[in-house]
Amino acid sequence: MSCVNKSVCKICRRENLKLFLKGERCYTDKCSFERRPYPPGQHGQSRLKFSEFALQLREKQKTKRYYGVSEKQFRRYVGFAEKSKEVTGLALLKNLEQRLDNVVATLGFASSRKDARQIVSHGHVLVNGKKVNIPSYSVVKGDTIQISGNGKEMARVMAAVQGAAKRTIPSWLEVDHGALKGIVKDLPGREEITLPVEENMIVEYYSR
16 A cells, blocks of 8 residues: 655645645635635745656655555556557556555545555455455446445545545446446546546657
């Protein structure tokens, strides 16, 4: 599991993008990024000129932090994408979107991807009726994702479901919040991946 020791609000400000790393707080006016939408530090409000390398790095860091994966994991995903028959950048984003922890969070069963990773790791998620405790597990078309019996009694799951009305469920997923159940109707397309990132710049970063 990827571990982040610094303030997650500072991470959003550094990447100049709300990454929804703090669950429900990110949907309120208490969100630090909404109050201070500029990088942290004494030079945060200064106008900075970035090199091409710096722009590529920021796109990579933004994506890695959004999905909550380590550098080693991210490099592995890039390697898988390079071997894919699809465009490398698109294949990379699709592989990240299909992670089980991301799907659990997107369906609204967890308030953040970090929370979703913990719920999955503790064995509270079923895929096609079988317990899966690997956050990086890749879902495929037709899979059914459901919160297990013990998981349905967790306060954090119920709180996340209550706040799920503030979120938009992508068309490649279908959810029944009453039954705490979701279905993967299709694989995600680029237009359904909401992260505003230039994936080609990530590919260029690793092809140096």
